[in-house]
Amino acid sequence: MKILETRDVRFSYPGGIEALRGVSLGLSVGRKVALVGPNGAGKSTLMLMWNGVLRPTSGEVRFKGGALSYDSASLKRLRRNVGIVFQNPDDQLFAPTVYQDVAFGPVNLGLSRAEVDLQVGDALSYMGLEGFERRPPHQLSGGEKKRIAIAGILAMRPEVVILDEPTSNIDPASSEEIMEMLDEQNVQGKTVVISTHDVELAYRWADDVVLMDAGRVIRQGPPEILFSDEDQMRQARIKPPVLLDLYHEMVERGLVEDGRTPPEGIPGMIDLMEEVIGKGAKRHHGRILIVDVDRPSDNLPRRLIEGLSFDYIGAMGTRAKMLAQKEGIDLDFTYGVIDKSILRALNGETCLIMTTGGMVDHAALRIEAYVRESGSSIKVERLDG
Numbered sequence: 001m002k003i004l005e006t007r008d009v010r011f012s013y014p015g016g017i018e019a020l021r022g023v024s025l026g027l028s029v030g031r032k033v034a035l036v037g038p039n040g041a042g043k044s045t046l047m048l049m050w051n052g053v054l055r056p057t058s059g060e061v062r063f064k065g066g067a068l069s070y071d072s073a074s075l076k077r078l079r080r081n082v083g084i085v086f087q088n089p090d091d092q093l094f095a096p097t098v099y100q101d102v103a104f105g106p107v108n109l110g111l112s113r114a115e116v117d118l119q120v121g122d123a124l125s126y127m128g129l130e131g132f133e134r135r136p137p138h139q140l141s142g143g144e145k146k147r148i149a150i151a152g153i154l155a156m157r158p159e160v161v162i163l164d165e166p167t168s169n170i171d172p173a174s175s176e177e178i179m180e181m182l183d184e185q186n187v188q189g190k191t192v193v194i195s196t197h198d199v200e201l202a203y204r205w206a207d208d209v210v211l212m213d214a215g216r217v218i219r220q221g222p223p224e225i226l227f228s229d230e231d232q233m234r235q236a237r238i239k240p241p242v243l244l245d246l247y248h249e250m251v252e253r254g255l256v257e258d259g260r261t262p263p264e265g266i267p268g269m270i271d272l273m274e275e276v277i278g279k280g281a282k283r284h285h286g287r288i289l290i291v292d293v294d295r296p297s298d299n300l301p302r303r304l305i306e307g308l309s310f311d312y313i314g315a316m317g318t319r320a321k322m323l324a325q326k327e328g329i330d331l332d333f334t335y336g337v338i339d340k341s342i343l344r345a346l347n348g349e350t351c352l353i354m355t356t357g358g359m360v361d362h363a364a365l366r367i368e369a370y371v372r373e374s375g376s377s378i379k380v381e382r383l384d385g
């Protein structure tokens with residue numbers, strides 16, 4: 001099902017140029033979508049169409065199959081379900097305290113005091129902002145402001161989360177954390193849409209990429225296909241992801257056969273290189289243990305991992321990281337945990353991944369898919385009691 005659609009949408013800013021020039025596009029429910037394109041391509045404008053902040057000059061925007069009507073009741077309904085996080089948190093945060101800012105959406109939805117408290121509390125703790133409730137947002141760092149803005153959207157529990165350039169002006173470790181948190185939201189069923197000009201990020205993260213330039217959608221599709229089209233990349237003034245560049249160069253030189261699926265990340269590229277060098281098969285592969293550390297019966301991660309033997313330990317997801325910190329568990333990996341564990345396991349070592357809820361399946365499925373595709377002998381074990 002298409003959760004959001006635009007049909008031949010055109011839009012001009014007052015007195016300005018046409019920012020969208022006939023955009024027809026559908027976003028499937030439950031996907032991770034990246035809008036990619038140079039500055040001025042129309043990405044932000046399109047995002048503002050999707051939650052009704054802007055109204056098309058002509059054409060139609062649809063949510064779950066129904067055309068938007070721009071009366072206040074239906075806009076309220078739409079915004080409850082489609083949340084947007086602006087690129088610059090200063091455009092989003094305005095209340096005197098963090099609590100009031102995050103509560104703004106839920107209060108506007110007409111929730112009871114108790115519901116507001118619950119949803120705001122959940123969103124703040126999810127974003128690692130416990131203790132920030134009374135602080136004034138304008139005194140906080142850029143990364144903290146971004147997390148508050150995201151908490152404000154999550155507090156409304158929307159079905160679709162849209163983020164304009166979620167990683168711009170944020171340090172790399174915080175960016176990884178935000179992207180992992182978006183993965184987690186997606187695993188929980190939300191459709192997540194970001195805009196970015198970081199092709200490396202889009203390549204690794206997105207299920208679907210929408211390539212935009214000069215107010216138009218040039219193409220939509222899986223990242224490995226879309227970013228492989230060199231002519232199109234040039235036309236859109238976009239540099240392909242390094243991994244793909246490297247892969248195509250290897251094909252060009254006859255080192256690997258054309259027509260296979262290009263590697264999605266470093267583990268896939270390492271396999272390919274081992275194949276080329278011909279040393280791959282000899283090595284003994286290790287194990288990856290995945291532990292759900294948030295079981296109601298035994299909420300003590302330290303006890304859960306006691307007695308397990310492993311070389312490296314990582315935590316995936318906000319809750320797992322928080323539990324690890326609370327228990328003073330020293331983590332080797334806090335982001336890119338799946339890839340790092342695979343790489344260490346390819347080296348014969350054992351990795352333990354602490355995670356929670358739906359992320360257990362997500363991690364196991366991703367690693368199992370890698371093992372299947374690469375033909376490696378890494379063993380994956382879920383320790384869910």
Ligand code: ADP
Binds near residue numbers: 017018039040042
């Ligand atoms: P992107 O997000 O891809 O960088 P935008 O949607 O921000 O692109 O911009 C698309 C076009 O609309 C650009 O030419 C930009 O200058 C113009 N534009 C964006 N916002 C405004 C505005 N508030 N007023 C006038 N023109 C705008």
